[in-house]
Amino acid sequence: MSSPVNDQVDGAVGRAADALFAVQRAEGSWPNRRPTAVLGTAGAAIALHLADRDRSAGLTARAVHWLGEAQNPDGGWGGVAGAPSQVIPTVIAASALRIIAPETTHDRVRRALDLVHADGGPTALNDAGMAHMASAFLTLAGLPAAGGARRIPLELLLLPARLWRARLSFRMAPFVAMAFMQSRGRPVRGPRRLARRAGLRLLSRMERQENDPGGYGGDNWLVAVVCIGLVSAGAPQEMIARTVDYLRANVHPDGSWHIMQGLDVIGGAYVARGLADAGYTGDARLAAARRWLRGCQQSEAFPLYASPPGGWGWEGPRGWPNILDSASVLAALVVAGGEEPGEVTRLGLRWLVSRQDRSGSWGTFVPDTTLRNDGPCPYVTAACLETLIDSGAAGDPAVRRGLDWLLGRQRPDGTYEALWYRGPVPGTAMALAAFGRAGMAGHPGARRARDALLRAQLPDGGWGPGDTGVPGDDPTGTVEETAWAVRALLVSGMPADDPRIRRGVAFIVAAQRPDGLWPAAPVCMHIRDAAYYVDGLIVDGLSLRALGAYRAARHAAAVAGSEVS
Structure with a gap:
């Protein structure tokens, strides 16, 4: 017998699939609907003001207006317009206003600085690199910056890459750029001159492997930092011009920029796996999506990360190979089983295993890195484990080592x-799903992980951010976090008719918009604990996976009941 909740789930899945297939591009990908960002806008505006002032004056003026409209009542800025204020976006936005339009933005800058210093200032950040960056931008803007930052040892690049690769990881480009900013206006002699040349060579090598000239990581914020660094170092004009052209090409009519310019691969992978779990594995339109994802596999090695061919990044067939993105793409491919050509998948799975840390975990960019923001990561490790198990490699030693690492990394409260x-x-949800x-x-x-999730369920039936240490976190649930939790609980064996599962499912269904898709929340981390962003494709993929898991559990229970009877 059908129930109202079951009928609602079936209807929600159908509406979401119709909406997603309606906007799917001809080649199989999906456009990623995301709001523009404070860091992208403020950083790009500063870079263009310093590197291309006359030609880009109209763009920077519109950026100043957009930033003014996006300022929160408390004087700060969040990752996107309307998000709770955080130190890094507030510092960079205030610096942009001071650098570009000091006469007309004095009050806005003062209110922003009051908020920053009331929270302890940049030195209160728990990431020394971000504290250094905040202080550098305040200094660039002629604003007070507490404390003197240590000099960045650019000479490190004079050593063989194997000695600094794991230490710098994905921060290679900002490491060079910030060192250039730090030496702005100072004479460069001796080893520092050699280090400057090494830094320019590293940036050039990285740029040659990007999808677009001047586009470091497809990240407008990072491109802006690199541009400012190049200007500070007096770099060749052609290098600066490529970053300027990249930023000018990506501005929106209202004067704002995204942080990450292209996230179609990672978002499309989440959607493709979500649609598969929701019952559309054999649909020709989903087959086209998988074909497009296969075409984004990187056919070249990425020497800066000592990465072989076979992985994926978030932008396309070039750029920074990313372990989490690769695991997500492979998850969307392996679920198709024999319908999926094996060569791409086999190469991708070998690549994934090759990026496992010696400890058994997986990070994000460089194995065995010492950089806190890269790895090892329980979420990434659990995602890799699920993908390998889905591919039929449950008995692989890499899986056993990964599971052992996860068990040893659990917090005392089970999270x-x-x-x-x-x-x-x-x-917590991904680890529980991997165990299941x-x-x-x-x-x-x-x-313990399951109990921790159940304790965290909110009165509205959903799950939310919990205590992240960020002032202003919304205590209400989000679709993303609820979908993560619901699917994990189902995969761990909780029955579909458990009231807690039904309340979570009802939360997801009730949040669906009239257009069939779900509202995205700022759950994605751009800079750890310092800047979040939203992703419209990830929320849809997570929702479909959770609803698909619910329908699969419901069907399994019905089959078991009929067999018993």
């Missing part, structure tokens, strides 16, 4: 962290 998503829910897929749902570690 896990995620480096690239906020709060305790994503990491590995047949370990009854393990004490899995039970």
Whole structure:
């Protein structure tokens, strides 16, 4: 017998699939609907003002207006317009206003600085690199910056890459750029001159492997930082011009920029797996999406990360190979089983195993890195484990080592962290799902993770960010965190008719918009604990996976009931 909740779930899945297929591009990808960002806008405006002042004056004026409209009542800025204020976006936005339009923005800058210093200032940040960056931008703007930052040892690049690769990881480009900013206006002699040349060579090598000239990581904020660094170093004009052209090409009519310019691959992978779990595996339109994802596999090595061919990045077939993105793409491919050509998948799975840390975990960019923001990460590790298990590699030693690492990384309260998503829910949910897929749902570690998720369910039926240490976190649930939790609980063996599952499912269904898609929340981490962003494709993919898991559990229960009867 059908129930109202079951009918609502079926209807929600159908509406979401119709909406997603309606906007799917001809080649199989999906456009990623995301709001523009404070860091992208403020950083790009500063870079263009310093590197292309006359030609880009109209763009920077519109950026100043947009930033003024996006300022929160408390004087600060969040990752996107309307998000709770955070130190890094507030510092960079205030610096942009001071640098570009000091006469007309004095009051806005003063209010921003009052908020920053009331929170302890940049030195209160728990990331020394971000504290240094905040101080550097305040100094660039002629604003008070507490404390003197240590000199960035650019000479490190004079050593063989194997000695600094794991230490710098994905911060290679900003490391060079910030060192250039720090030496702005100072004479460069001796080893520092050699280090400057090495820094320019590293940036050139990185740029040659990007999808677009001047586009470091497809990240407007990072491109802006690199541009400012190049100007500070007196770099060749052609290098500066490419970053300027990249930023000018990506501005929106209202004067704002995204942080990450292109996230179609990672978002499309989440959607493709969500649609598959919701029952559309054999649909020709989903087959086109998988074909497009296969075409984004990187055919070249990425020497700066010592990465072989076979991985994926978030932009396309070039750029920074990313372990989490690769695991997500492979998850969308392996679920198709024999319908999926094997060569791409096999190469991708070998690549994934090759990026495992010696400890058994997975990070994001460089194995065995010492950089806190890269890895090892419970969320990424659990995602890699699920993908490998889905591919039929449950008995692979890499899976066993990964599971052992996860069990040893659990917090006393049963939760896990995620480096690239906020709060305790994503990491805990992914670890629980990995345990469930590995047949370990009854393990004490899995039970502790399940209990932690159940304790975190909110009165509205959803799950939210929990205590992330960021002032202003909304205590209400989000679709993303609820979907992560619901799917994990189902994969761990909780029955679909459990009232807590039904309340979570009802939360997801009720949040669906009239257009069939779901509202995105700022759960994605751009700079850990310092700047979040939203992703419209990820929320849809997570929702479909959760609803698909609910329908699969419901069907399994019905089959079991009929067999008993």
